Amino acid sequence: MPIFRHNSLWILETAASGYAFGLNPAGLLAHAYWGPRLPFPSDYPLPPNPAPWASFNGAGQLTPEEYATYAGPKYTDPSILLTLPDGVRDLVLTYEDEQIVPSPQPELHLHFRDAHYPVKLTLHYRLYEDCDLIERWVTLSNQGPEPLIISRLFSALWNLPPGDNYRLTHLTGRWLDEMHLRRDQLTHGIKTIESRRLTSSHHHAPWFAVDDGRATEDHGQVWFGGLAWSGNWKLAAEVTDFQSTRLNIGLNDWDFAWTLPPGESFTTPAAFAGITLAGFGAASRLLHDHIRDHILPHGKTLHKVLYNSWEATLFDVDEPSQTRLAEVAADMGIELFVMDDGWFHGRKDDHAGLGDWWPDEKKFPAGLAPLIERVNALGMDFGLWIEPEMVNPDSDLYRAHPDWVIHFPNRERSECRNQLILNFARPDVQEVVFSRIDKLLTDHNIVFIKWDMNRNVSEPGWPGAPGDQREIWVRYVQGLYAVWGRLAERHPRVIWQSCSGGGGRGDLGILRLADQIWVSDNTAATSRLAIQEGFSHIFPANVMEAWVTDAGKELIPLEFRFHVSMCGSLGIGGHLLHWSEADRALAAALIAQYKEIRPIIQFGDQYRLRSAQETACPAVLYLNKEKTEGVLFAFRILMQYPSTTPRLHLQGLIPNRQYQIEGFEQPRSGAAWMADGLQIDLNDLQSTLRRIKAVPS
Ligand code: GLA
Numbered sequence: 270m271p272i273f274r275h276n277s278l279w280i281l282e283t284a285a286s287g288y289a290f291g292l293n294p295a296g297l298l299a300h301a302y303w304g305p306r307l308p309f310p311s312d313y314p315l316p317p318n319p320a321p322w323a324s325f326n327g328a329g330q331l332t333p334e335e336y337a338t339y340a341g342p343k344y345t346d347p348s349i350l351l352t353l354p355d356g357v358r359d360l361v362l363t364y365e366d367e368q369i370v371p372s373p374q375p376e377l378h379l380h381f382r383d384a385h386y387p388v389k390l391t392l393h394y395r396l397y398e399d400c401d402l403i404e405r406w407v408t409l410s411n412q413g414p415e416p417l418i419i420s421r422l423f424s425a426l427w428n429l430p431p432g433d434n435y436r437l438t439h440l441t442g443r444w445l446d447e448m449h450l451r452r453d454q455l456t457h458g459i460k461t462i463e464s465r466r467l468t469s470s471h472h473h474a475p476w477f478a479v480d481d482g483r484a485t486e487d488h489g490q491v492w493f494g495g496l497a498w499s500g501n502w503k504l505a506a507e508v509t510d511f512q513s514t515r516l517n518i519g520l521n522d523w524d525f526a527w528t529l530p531p532g533e534s535f536t537t538p539a540a541f542a543g544i545t546l547a548g549f550g551a552a553s554r555l556l557h558d559h560i561r562d563h564i565l566p567h568g569k570t571l572h573k574v575l576y577n578s579w580e581a582t583l584f585d586v587d588e589p590s591q592t593r594l595a596e597v598a599a600d601m602g603i604e605l606f607v608m609d610d611g612w613f614h615g616r617k618d619d620h621a622g623l624g625d626w627w628p629d630e631k632k633f634p635a636g637l638a639p640l641i642e643r644v645n646a647l648g649m650d651f652g653l654w655i656e657p658e659m660v661n662p663d664s665d666l667y668r669a670h671p672d673w674v675i676h677f678p679n680r681e682r683s684e685c686r687n688q689l690i691l692n693f694a695r696p697d698v699q700e701v702v703f704s705r706i707d708k709l710l711t712d713h714n715i716v717f718i719k720w721d722m723n724r725n726v727s728e729p730g731w732p733g734a735p736g737d738q739r740e741i742w743v744r745y746v747q748g749l750y751a752v753w754g755r756l757a758e759r760h761p762r763v764i765w766q767s768c769s770g771g772g773g774r775g776d777l778g779i780l781r782l783a784d785q786i787w788v789s790d791n792t793a794a795t796s797r798l799a800i801q802e803g804f805s806h807i808f809p810a811n812v813m814e815a816w817v818t819d820a821g822k823e824l825i826p827l828e829f830r831f832h833v834s835m836c837g838s839l840g841i842g843g844h845l846l847h848w849s850e851a852d853r854a855l856a857a858a859l860i861a862q863y864k865e866i867r868p869i870i871q872f873g874d875q876y877r878l879r880s881a882q883e884t885a886c887p888a889v890l891y892l893n894k895e896k897t898e899g900v901l902f903a904f905r906i907l908m909q910y911p912s913t914t915p916r917l918h919l920q921g922l923i924p925n926r927q928y929q930i931e932g933f934e935q936p937r938s939g940a941a942w943m944a945d946g947l948q949i950d951l952n953d954l955q956s957t958l959r960r961i962k963a964v965p966s
Contacts, residue, residue, distance in 0.1 A: 271375045271396050275310035279367070279377060280396060281427040282306050283401040286544050290335045290362055291316040295328050298335040298379070300428035303492070305546060322511070327366035331511050333428040336392055336407065336929040338362055346459055348423040349407075350515050353386050354415035362390060374398075374563075375804045384892065387413035395539075398557040402494075402543040407519075410534040413653045418737075419527040423503075423519030425540035429479060429492060433457065433508045436482045438549070440803050445791040447471050447772040448803025449674065450882055454482070455508050463503040463521050466725035467690070467745060468769050469776040475502045476807050477516065478552055486550045486877055487920060491904075493519070493552040494542025495807070497564075497777035500746035501525070524729070526739040538778060549806065550920070554874050557809035560780060561872065565812070566757060567764060567784045569872050572811055572838040574602065574860055575717070579609035580792065580818050581844035584618050586611040587632040588640050595640075596844040598649035598669040601853055602860040605717055606644045607652035612637070614665065620687045623659040624666030626705040639716050652717025652764075653709070657702045658749065659688045665700075673698050675741065677730035685724035690729055693752065695745035703752045708759045719787065720753070722769040746778075750792075753782045766814060773799075775808065785838060786813045791820040792842060794825050794833040795906050797955075798881035801836060802889075810891065811871035813837030817842060817856070825954055827852050831859040832902055838871060838890055839863045866900045866960065873900075876920040881906075886914050886951070892921050893962075896939075899961035901930070927964035932957075936964045 271282050277291040278301060285431040286921045289302040289941045299687050300314035307313055319331035327342035352358050361384040362800040365392045377394040387414055395404040411417050429435055435455045439462055440448050454459065462477075464470040476495035494516075496502045501521035507512050518540045529535055541559070543937035547552040561569055576598040582590050586608055595606045614629050616622030622629075628637050660674060662684070667674070674689040676682045682689055685768025691698050709715070731738045757765065766777045768787035775786040786808060789800045797815065804813055815837035817830045822843075834840065843858070848856070863870075873891040881887035881904070888903040899922075905914055922928060929936040933947065949957055 270373075271398055272369050272377045272394070273310070276314065277316060278312055278313055279379070281377065281396055281403060282938040283396055283398045283403070283543070285399045285546075287313065288403060289313040291317040295332070296363065297329060297332050298362075298364070300335045301335040302430075303428065304430060304490070304544060306548045326511075330509075333431075333513050333515060334426065334780075336426050336515070337515075345419070345509055345515075346505055346517055348519070349390070349409070349723040350522070350812065351388070351419035352420065353388070353416040354413065354417055356808050358388070359487070360388065360390070361385070367573055373723070376638065386750065387411070388417065388734060397559055397563055398799045400543065400555045401545065402541050402555065402559050404539045404541045405813065406537050406539045408534050408536045409529065411531055414531050416528050416530045419529055419535060421522035422527075422535060422537055424537040425518055425542070427492070427494065427516045427663070429514045429516075429544050431512050432481070433512045433514055433516045434481060435479050435508075437506055438478040438480070440476060442471050442547065442772070442803070442807065444471050444770050444773070445789060446796070446800070447780070447789050448474065448800050450803055450806065452937040455479075455506050455514060457508045457510065460506045460923060461503060463523065464501050465521060465523055467500055467721060467742070468725065468730070468774045469499050469502065469778075470725070471769075471771065471773045472516070473519075475504070475776050476505055477506070477518075478549060478806070479506075479514075479516070482577045483887060485548050487548045489545065489548050490546050491549055491552045492542065492544045494540060495777060496538060496540050497781070498538035498746065499749065499774055499776050499778040501742045517699075520743060524739055525742055526737045527743065528736045528740070541777065550877055553785050553806050553877075556807055557875065560777065560812065561809055563781045565784050566782060569811075569870075570631070571867060571871060572764070572785065573604035574604045574863060575605040575607050575840040576845070577607040577653065577719075577816060577840055577842045579654070580816075580820075580842045581846075582611070584611035584616060585744045585768070588635075594645050594845055595644050595649065599649055601841070601845070602864070603649060603841060605650045605652055606911060607654065607717060607719060608640070609654040610656075612653070621661050621663035623656055623661040623688055626655060626657070626709055632635050632836055637680050637713055645714060650716045651714060652719065653715050654719045654721060655706060655709075656721040656723060657690050657706055657752070658693055660691050661688050671731070675729055675731065675745075677728040678732050680728050685726040685727070688724055690724065690747065692741070692745065693748035694731060694734075694741050696722070697746070699748050699752050703755055705758060706756055710756065710763065710931060716762055717764045717766070719766040719768055722774060724770075725773075742894070750778070750782065757782055761803070772804070775804070780812065784812070787813055787814050788837070792816055793820040794830040797908070798887050798904060801833070802877060802881040805875060805877065806856060809871075810837045810875060813839055816840040816842030818842040819847070828859070829854055829904065829954055829956040831856070832904065832958055835859070835863050835866075835958065836870065836902055839867070871897055872923055877918065878917055879915075883907075889916050890919060892922065896921065896923050896926070897963040901959045901961060902956065903951065903959075904956045905953055907936055912948060916946045916948050919943050923963070926966065927963055928961055930961050
């Protein structure tokens with residue numbers, strides 16, 4: 270039984286990890302253990318029960334609470350902040366009862382209530398045993414006759430083993446430059462990373478990894494996790510003065526307030542976390558499996574090789590231009606043709622049209638059907654770009670409903686890319702957008718949608734809101750999930766891609782709806798290597814849509830550009846009509862090769878052999894789950910001085926099994942390829958793809 274009681278402990282065990290906490294004699298729910306799974310229940314330590322320290326620190330200040338309240342003489346960062354109807358602003362929890370649900374995923378629900386007020390708090394845990402992950406969320410219920418106000422309600426507090434010498438690894442970036450890995454020593458005080466942008470954002474990913482400073486890609490204990498939420502979020506990593514390090518994670522409490530009416534509950538998004546003893550690479554692989562096995566709507570569906578016409582034709586789309594591209598694409602073996610921005614009513618450039626989601630009458634006088642039929646006749650599926658949360662002031666929708674956008678009265682409505690944001694917190698907005706996109710999907714044979722969001726929020730007001738306007742941060746995302754969820758339910762075969770000017774909305778919340786993420790608007794292959802590597806710390810290769818474009822084509826060979834994109838879900842985005850016959854033939858051959866190896870790339874285990882963010886010669890390996898077949902990619906970008914490409918050491922192979930690697934005459938054992946390695950010499954801007962096969966035993 271993965272969840273059980275032992276003495277005063279609740280013990281949660283996954284395949285390789287153990288997690289324990291319990292009520293200490295002072296009545297506080299105290300965290301006891303999070304590390305490798307231990308052989309016997311009696312191995313797990315009892316919940317700590319520290320004494321107060323002088324008159325300045327109550328026992329609560331020294332206790333690693335499983336979920337920290339504000340109560341008594343305690344000054345650590347709380348997980349929850351409330352204002353009760355009479356102005357009381359603390360919460361004194363008393364344990365009520367537990368509920369253990371064995372399947373489909375084992376769950377534990379612990380119920381607490383306030384010692385005096387009719388407020389109930391439930392801590393929820395769900396185990397993903399195969400992926401060594403724990404999911405946590407919280408429900409707060411107001412059972413009294415008057416409303417209370419929530420100003421903070423995090424999803425989880427993760428306590429690390431006692432110590433104040435941890436390192437936080439996180440991902441930062443910006444538009445065109447997402448997903449840079451940063452490693453910061455956690456020092457006394459609070460280190461915060463967050464989003465205030467209404468999306469999970471390009472700037473910080475809702476993800477973390479923590480270690481004692483000694484973990485590497487393939488060694489060492491790493492605690493890792495994140496938040497499954499596509500709006501404002503916050504991670505607050507605190508190091509206390511009593512050798513305790515803990516991470517609060519959840520909805521951002523910045524500019525947030527939620528009025529909880531009598532009889533109602535508020536449920537937070539899910540936080541998830543796990544541990545591994547095998548370094549950052551293993552942490553990523555556990556997350557990859559979790560995403561593929563438990564989250565993605567279409568699970569392990571192989572993604573088709575797509576063509577997207579954005580970088581070729583920009584807004585200048587019409588039936589002839591798209592048909593010409595589609596014909597060339599089909600010849601090259603492309604399986605899905607996606608028309609990007611520019612196809613809808615009034616859309617000449619980025620000044621007009623958003624909101625009016627029907628085909629532009631001038632560009633598509635007979636509608637989209639003839640183009641879709643032609644694409645289908647060429648043997649390809651058809652996909653389309655939309656940006657449903659947005660509106661241009663120059664649109665029929667905005668002219669009819671200027672009050673539907675997020676704004677403050679008496680303030681300028683700041684436009685970014687000439688657009689405003691529809692307030693998805695409003696049911697009327699949700700309904701209209703749902704019916705427009707539903708009609709589009711009902712009337713056409715569309716099997717792929719790229720859902721974009723090309724700006725961040727400003728003037729986050731909701732005039733006429735039924736409650737506190739600051740609820741908009743959460744209600745907007747709930748509205749987005751509701752509209753998208755209804756559309757996905759009505760059109761189950763559609764594959765959705767999440768895009769927000771590239772990687773502005775990549776998180777495990779959106780992956781319950783979208784099978785793919787558009788990683789970055791930066792499609793230059795050399796930059797892309799670093800961005801893709803950062804992305805791979807969270808997401809598996811099948812989620813990572815990667816196009817081969819013309820960016821940097823003067824310098825970067827087509828094969829190199831292909832190899833970079835073949836590390837994910839391959840797409841093509843260059844202007845095919847400008848490609849030479851030789852380039853098209855090379856592309857067709859590489860597309861055919863990708864089709865053969867894509868199950869290994871999209872569903873296999875990924876090993877980052879050498880970092881693109883740290884070296885000029887990155888390499889990445891994908892192995893199928895049986896470890897019988899693999900694909901190795903090695904790149905050399907620009908090295909400062911003439912020098913040879915460093916030797917590569919493979920990972921993940923079965924040590925005593927023989928493997929043949931393309932380009933090497935003799936098979937060698939997995940142990941030899943890993944310990945002794947291999948030498949592949951590359952020139953600047955040269956790349957190679959080598960297939961690896963276990964010799965039949
Ligand atoms: C965003 C996307 C691009 C493209 C444009 C269209 O920037 O990230 O890929 O779809 O919008 O306007």
